[in-house]
Amino acid sequence: MSGAELNGKPITLADLRDGIDAIDDHIHDLLMQRAELVEKVGEVKGASAAQAVYYRPEREAQIHRRIEARHHGPLPIEAVHRIYREIISASLNMEKQLTVAYLGPEATFTHQAAIKQFGSSFHMYAQPTIDAVFHEVEVGRVNFGVAPVENSNEGAVTHTLDRFVDSPLIVCGEILLPVQHNLLSRRDSLSDVKRIYGHRRALADCHQWLDAHLPHVERVESESTAAAALKARDEEGAAAIAGEYAADSMSLNLLAEHIEDRAGQENRFLVVGRIPPKPSGDDKTSIMVSFQDHPGFLHKVLGLFAERGINLTRIESRPSQTRTWDYLFFIDCEGHQDDPRVAEALQALADLPGVTEKILGSYPKRAL
Numbered sequence: 001m002s003g004a005e006l007n008g009k010p011i012t013l014a015d016l017r018d019g020i021d022a023i024d025d026h027i028h029d030l031l032m033q034r035a036e037l038v039e040k041v042g043e044v045k046g047a048s049a050a051q052a053v054y055y056r057p058e059r060e061a062q063i064h065r066r067i068e069a070r071h072h073g074p075l076p077i078e079a080v081h082r083i084y085r086e087i088i089s090a091s092l093n094m095e096k097q098l099t100v101a102y103l104g105p106e107a108t109f110t111h112q113a114a115i116k117q118f119g120s121s122f123h124m125y126a127q128p129t130i131d132a133v134f135h136e137v138e139v140g141r142v143n144f145g146v147a148p149v150e151n152s153n154e155g156a157v158t159h160t161l162d163r164f165v166d167s168p169l170i171v172c173g174e175i176l177l178p179v180q181h182n183l184l185s186r187r188d189s190l191s192d193v194k195r196i197y198g199h200r201r202a203l204a205d206c207h208q209w210l211d212a213h214l215p216h217v218e219r220v221e222s223e224s225t226a227a228a229a230l231k232a233r234d235e236e237g238a239a240a241i242a243g244e245y246a247a248d249s250m251s252l253n254l255l256a257e258h259i260e261d262r263a264g265q266e267n268r269f270l271v272v273g274r275i276p277p278k279p280s281g282d283d284k285t286s287i288m289v290s291f292q293d294h295p296g297f298l299h300k301v302l303g304l305f306a307e308r309g310i311n312l313t314r315i316e317s318r319p320s321q322t323r324t325w326d327y328l329f330f331i332d333c334e335g336h337q338d339d340p341r342v343a344e345a346l347q348a349l350a351d352l353p354g355v356t357e358k359i360l361g362s363y364p365k366r367a368l
């Protein structure tokens with residue numbers, strides 16, 4: 001068997017590990033040098049403003065994009081993003097301890113999304129409802145909130161949009177998470193599974209796989225992914241459909257990965273807060289618009305963006321609950337509200353007779 005060689009001599013495991021030790025020393029020194037610079041950034045921020053802004057999502061997005069653009073080598077870019085996410089999270093924690101409320105319970109996809117956005121150095125608090133997530137931020141008990149907004153397993157999308165109608169909070173970030181369903185259990189064989197728990201949507205997303213692999217096993221709906229995972233942890237012979245994160249946090253075995261019938265689906269979450277992010281160079285703006293219906297009006301609204309070459313990434317209509325918001329549309333467009341073209345379109349929209357416009361926020365497009 002031929003192994004690795006250097007200058008014609010075989011390299012031993014000990015040689016390779018010596019090389020890794022030397023690199024680890026180097027990485028460690030560089031991490032400390034970076035941390036010293038971040039400490040100084042914290043001091044500059046603290047000295048320069050009465051209300052210092054420590055969390056800078058636009059800067060974080062730029063760091064991730066810059067690293068992705070120069071990326072090469074064997075480690076996958078997703079792994080590199082995760083490492084940088086943790087470096088930045090720990091760095092920010094040296095400047096200021098910040099807090100996040102998310103739609104719980106623990107180990108839901110929303111929890112996973114919050115960790116993807118903020119890393120593990122933030123203090124995170126699970127909330128029972130989307131309303132509670134907003135409320136915690138509104139009363140100032142936490143700095144940020146994370147709630148699902150699109151295609152979520154927790155089925156609460158419209159609550160998040162509706163909650164913006166009367167809230168002073170803004171959108172300051174978006175998080176995308178690939179939908180990945182796994183079968184988790186305390187046991188380690190499919191043949192031991194006597195009952196499968198899952199959220200209604202998760203059971204539906206995986207029904208072909210379940211029909212093919214476990215056709216005779218009872219399926220039981222759970223209130224949330226996390227509730228299903230708890231059943232798998234506590235009930236003999238139970239398995240749950242849940243994310244990887246639930247497997248880690250509840251010490252369950254991954255009996256099968258990627259059991260979803262349709263690949264490539266993503267859940268989208270919003271970060272809500274009070275401090276507007278600055279332009280990052282690749283941003284989105286979310287707005288809420290209401291108007292009294294008359295023929296061709298929506299066409300006119302959309303035309304204001306089209307005329308200026310602004311791409312709309314999403315438009316969602318909601319039945320309004322009050323007279324002011326007769327017909328309610330949630331629109332996401334590309335660009336930051338400080339970009340002249342976007343600013344002009346938003347102004348033209350606000351100037352249309354009978355229109356009420358609320359800018360929900362501009363924020364970096366997902367960077368990881």
Ligand SMILES: O=C(O)C(=O)C[C@]1(C(=O)O)C=C[C@@H](O)C=C1
Nearest residue numbers: 041054055056059060088091092
């Ligand atoms: O550049 C800043 O403003 C920093 O505080 C530094 C840093 C980083 O670690 O690079 C940390 C937190 C911010 O959210 C963005 C970036």
